Each structure stands twice: as C-alpha cells, then as structure tokens.
Amino acid sequence: MKPSVEVLPDKAALIERSLVVVVERLESAIAARGQCTIALSGGGTPRPLYEALAQQPLPWDKVHVFWGDERYVPADHPDSNEGMARQAWLDHVPLPPENIHPMPTDEADPAVAAAKHAAQLQDFFGTAPGEFPQFDVILLGIGDDGHTASLFPHTQALQVCDRLVTVGNKDGQPRITFTVPLLNCARSVVFMVAGASKQAALDHIFAPTDDDNLYPARLVRPQQECLWLLDSAAGAKLSHEVA
Template identity: 35%
Template sequence: MNGLPTNWRVFDTPADVATHTVEQLRVLADQAIRARGRFTLVTAGGTTPQKCYELLAEQQADWANWHIYMGDERCLPKEDSERNSVSLHQAWLFFGHIPDKNIHVMPAELGPELAAKSYQATVDVIDRFDVVLLGMGEDGHTASLFPGHVYPEDISVVTEYHSPKPPPERISLSYERLGRSRHVFKLITGAGKREAVKQLLDGDDLPIQRVQGDETLVFIDSSAL
C-alpha cells in the first residue's frame, strides 16, 4: 500500500499477521541460539499475540533454549483468568515445551511496588532482548503504558495505578526496557484500531510509537488501515 512507512507489512487477515509473526520468531530464534545459545522473547497480551502463542504450541523448535518474559501484567490473583500469564499458559506454555526455569512471569499478585521491584531484578540481568512483541489498544497504548500518563525514566519496570481499563493496578516494562531489543514486532489488527493507526501515521505521540528496537517492524492487517 502506497504511503506507508517502509517498516510496515500489511496482511489480509489477523490470522495472516499471526502466521507471519510465528515464522519470523522461529527464524530469529534459530539465529539467536546459534549465535548466543539462547533466545529471549518478551510476550504481549491481546487477541493477535494470543493467536501467535496457539500457533507456537503446534511447532517443533529448540524449546530448551527459549526464554520467555512478559511485557506487562495486571495486579490480580495468580490464577485470575484476566491475567496475561494465565492466557499465555493456556495457549502455549501449558504444553510443556519450554522448561519452567526459562519462563519468567511477572509476580503481579504481590501488588505493583513489590512486583515491579522483583521483576526489575529478573530483567536487569538481560542486556538486550532478542524479540519484543507489542500489541496496541484502540487508544494507542502498548503493554500497560497509556497515553497521557507519565512514567519514570531510566528504570526497567514501571507501576501503573490508574489504568483507563480495569484493573487499575498493573506493572509494565518501561519504554526504554522494551526498546532494548534486537527486534520489536508491533502487531496491529482489527477495524477498531483505525483511528489510532491514523494518529500513528500522522506522527502523533502515542505510547506504541515510543518503543523502538534495533529493528522495528509493524505487522498490520488490512482492516486496521
């Protein structure tokens, strides 16, 4: 499609976005494991990432060297169905391909402050993630970083006490920490995202625009344009 940035890739359907994302993840994982002995992936919540996880559950890969992290989490009880970690386990991690010691969930049941402090220690041993997956809300938010909200700089994990959508308390990797990645994939699907996409293309300062990795790609379906 004419007029789009060169790092945007347009697909017919959300399913096509998910399929392409998984194909890219597998290629990059193999490259990372050959080069550094491990592949570090930051996961995202949302419908399209969830489809990616369902596809990954059906794949064969060098799972023992995959290391899974989270971009954000809702401060809810550990088994609450609204938690990103629960959806992630149900779609993919439950099937046991990846060793438990390689799965690093956010302990958001501890509350924002303690959870953020704990997860900061977890991610600060990683110099640079291999891939960060990001979804985008209809307001342009990504992870639990919301438009108009101010977050501390020079810190890996931030707290959110006033999310526009429930639950109000969350923790999230910061803009800087999400951007410290070799590859950032932004997955945008659905007609409900059109206004935010227009704002993105107009150069508005949306949260998702603030995250830029060494390479940043946008995978979008045609209905979101």
C-alpha cells in the same frame, strides 16, 4: 531506525506471518548466542500465534519467556496475560519451568513488584544497575487509544526512563509494565495489530508529528528492528503508503 510495516490480507495471514517472523528471530538468536529471550504481549490478537508456536519443533530448553506487561491479578485469573500464554502455548511444550519468568503480582504494593521484577531481569541478563538488557524479541500490540504494553496515554509510566519496569495505570487499576527505554533496547520489536478499530490510532502513531503522550506507541522507536504487522482491516488507511 525507521519501522517496517506489512499489511496482511486478513487475520489468518497476520498470524501466519507473525509465526514466521518470531520463529526466524528465535532460531537466529539461538544460533548466535545459544539461547533466546522473548517478551510476550497480552490481549486476544496474539493468542492464535501462541497456539501456533505450541506446534513448532523448537529447542525449548533454550527459550526464555518473559512478559512486556501484566495485569495485577493472579496467574489463574481470567485477565492474566501469563495465564493466557500458559493455556495457549507454554503448557503444551517441554519448556523448563525455570525458563518462564512471569511478572510478580503478589506484593501488596505494585511498585515493590515492579522493582522485584527489575532485579530479576538484571540478575538473568547480568546487567548492572542503570543498564538496560536486550531482549531478542518483544511482542507488542496497541489499543484503540494508542497505548502499548501498559503504557497508557498521559500516565506517569511514560516518563520513567531510569528503570526497567514500572507501574502502569488503566482506569485506576495498576499494572506492571516494561518501560519505554527497555522496549527500545530490544533487538526486534514486533507489533501485531488487527481490526478496523485500530485505524484511527495507527494514523496518529505513524503521523510525522503528533503527541507521544496521547499515543504512547509512538514512543517505541528501537534502534534495531521494529516491525509492524497489520491485518487489512487495521491497515486499510496505511496500505497506500506501504505499497
């Protein structure tokens, strides 16, 4: 499905629009299936969204929270995506502890942790080996280099198509990440992108032809909804195409 792109006036508008989008999809999932599943992204851009979600009167017992990727550090480490989301959002709402599904980062071998989390996902969703579960919402961002989740340019993780979770690599540091086919099974993928430093990567990501291995976000092509929400700084060079 062709992605939908919205360029918002500024960062505040980006957060406001993201909040509306996420809440609508979570509520729709609960209405349709009795619960919702959302996978979170890390980094600075989504933190204000998480803080805003903490103020929403959602039926939290029906919300299940996952992560699309995680740095291989403990949850109390300043770089932890889980830790950031807990501080900004999860610790401030009555979300049952069993509804929070962090990626394990306590194994000596990150590959063992990746396999462990894949098994946890299969158990939660009731999927068979080789079958990919369907998240209701997956939040993603991009780096200046065009990476998304922990799928970095020209890394082995980009080629993994037979697993749900794999080991990403950032400058020699391991990370745990959803694989491309798992991302592409989501009912809704929502990219949040802010800042002028993302313009060059976006030009390549949205080019009709380019190198998927150099700009991994190009590989995210879900069969259902793919929504790109950009602030004006990030989307300045794309705004004329969107209008």
